[in-house]
Amino acid sequence: MFKAKHFTEIGRFMESMxxxxxxxxxxxxxxxxxxxxxxxRIEIAGVERYxxxxxxxxxxxxxxxxxxxxxxxxxxxxxxxxxxxxxxxRLAHDEQMEIIMTIGHRKAWDTGSKESGYPEGVVxxxxxRGSDNMAYWIEDMMRNLEAGxxxxxxxxxxxxxxVDRMRKEGFIPPETVFKWSVFGGQCSPAGAKLxxxxxxxxxxxxSDVSLPILSSIRSTVDIPLDVYMIIVDAFGGMFRxxxxxxxxxxxxxxxxxxxxxxxxxxxxxxxxxxxxxxEFIRQKxxxxxxxxxxxxxxxxxxxISETGPEDLSIPIVE
Numbered sequence: 001m002f003k004a005k006h007f008t009e010i011g012r013f014m015e016s017m018x019x020x021x022x023x024x025x026x027x028x029x030x031x032x033x034x035x036x037x038x039x040x041r042i043e044i045a046g047v048e049r050y051x052x053x054x055x056x057x058x059x060x061x062x063x064x065x066x067x068x069x070x071x072x073x074x075x076x077x078x079x080x081x082x083x084x085x086x087x088x089x090r091l092a093h094d095e096q097m098e099i100i101m102t103i104g105h106r107k108a109w110d111t112g113s114k115e116s117g118y119p120e121g122v123v124x125x126x127x128x129r130g131s132d133n134m135a136y137w138i139e140d141m142m143r144n145l146e147a148g149x150x151x152x153x154x155x156x157x158x159x160x161x162x163v164d165r166m167r168k169e170g171f172i173p174p175e176t177v178f179k180w181s182v183f184g185g186q187c188s189p190a191g192a193k194l195x196x197x198x199x200x201x202x203x204x205x206x207s208d209v210s211l212p213i214l215s216s217i218r219s220t221v222d223i224p225l226d227v228y229m230i231i232v233d234a235f236g237g238m239f240r241x242x243x244x245x246x247x248x249x250x251x252x253x254x255x256x257x258x259x260x261x262x263x264x265x266x267x268x269x270x271x272x273x274x275x276x277x278x279e280f281i282r283q284k285x286x287x288x289x290x291x292x293x294x295x296x297x298x299x300x301x302x303x304i305s306e307t308g309p310e311d312l313s314i315p316i317v318e
Contacts, residue, residue: 003279019189024215030252032222038305039252040295041068042288043100043226044261046267048277049080050075050087054279057095059285065292066307067285069098070256071153071179075268078104078140089315093148096308099315100151100179101144105136126183127156134159138166145172150313155181155199164199177201177313179226182235187213189220197223204257207231207238214251226255231290234263244291245299252302256291258284 005013011021033039042051047053047070061065072088073080080088085101092099107113107126114295115121128134137159141152150173154160160180166172180200186192187206195203200223205214205227218252227247230239239260248254260283261267267280295302308314 011288014190016124017190019193020206020216020219022216023210023212024250027211027215027246027250028219030215030218030248032218032252034224034253034309035109035311036305036306036309038303038309039255039281040248040254040302040308041224041305042066043071043160043257043293044281044288045071046074046261046277047071047088047281048075048268048272048285049274050084050091051274052281053088053091054275056281056285057091058161060281062291063285065285065289066304067095067097067288068305068309068312071084071257071259072098073104074102074104074264075270076104076106076109076140077144079099079270082143084145085144085149086317089117089148090165090317093315093317096312096314097251098150098151098312100153100177101141101149102138102153103144104140105133108259125155125185128159134162138163141172141312145176148315148317150175150315151177151179153181154178154200155184157184157194158193160198160200167199173316175313175316180204182206182228187217189216192221192223192251193215193262196223202226202255203227207235211243211246211250214247218251224255225251226257227251228259229256230258230260230287232259232261232263232267234265241298245302248295248299248302253316256288258288258291260284260287 015021044067107116110129113129167176178194178201180203182204187209192203202224204226
């Protein structure tokens with residue numbers, strides 16, 4: 001008869017796979033950095049239109065803030081014309097920022113996706129239904145690639161497998177990068193190891209991730225971790241301003257992710273006016289500048305990257 005293994009034995013088995021058997025309660029220093037030797041960078045989410053990016057860049061210059069990565073069109077890049085995508089790529093190129101584009105087609109746009117419209121069905125997550133919907137998603141990515149954009153948000157392990165193969169075989173540009181979305185729901189060392197192996201270039205764990213869990217993830221993978229420092233109320237509304245130095249110490253290399261608000265469903269609908277986003281993005285930049293101030297006051301030895309480090313996948317423009 002099989003005898004159940006206990007907690008310690010399970011942990012030892014996990015460790016034999018290169019996965020910590022326990023969360024990192026001792027909170028050791030990460031010991032890892034970005035390729036430039038720096039520990040953290042700034043990521044602003046919700047850059048919905050070209051006009052939003054213009055306002056973000058303007059406010060960042062006023063506040064002397066370096067923005068390394070912009071998470072664009074959370075509501076879906078299909079709502080942008082090809083010319084608008086090209087304009088965003090040009091501005092990001094000029095400012096030496098990486099764009100991570102949120103592709104338009106998604107489960108909510110799939111007319112057959114009935115279960116996801118119900119309280120219990122929604123817990124299935126946003127993964128694509130069938131090959132047609134995945135191909136639609138990739139086709140929207142192709143518009144962005146043509147516009148010069150080289151970074152994309154991914155939340156479906158199957159889709160990540162496909163686009164990583166496309167990248168390796170030259171079906172899409174080899175410099176294309178993929179950021180794993182919080183909507184993919186991964187928040188463990190085992191999950192992070194899986195994603196890194198599938199081709200993710202960075203990972204956004206759940207917004208409520210603890211320091212010990214971050215530490216255990218960091219000990220398992222080398223890809224940057226994109227950590228929510230402020231999050232919409234519908235995700236919990238956390239503002240981890242004074243956690244910032246410890247997050248960087250145990251989890252570097254880290255992107256500080258800035259995304260306040262009520263809920264993503266409220267903020268990122270296409271009928272929300274561009275002028276509203278222009279004002280709101282300035283508040284996000286202000287919050288990011290406060291985080292940088294806290295880092296400089298409390299942990300000056302933990303360094304932020306300069307503008308345009310070489311490992312970013314900056315948009316390609318003619």
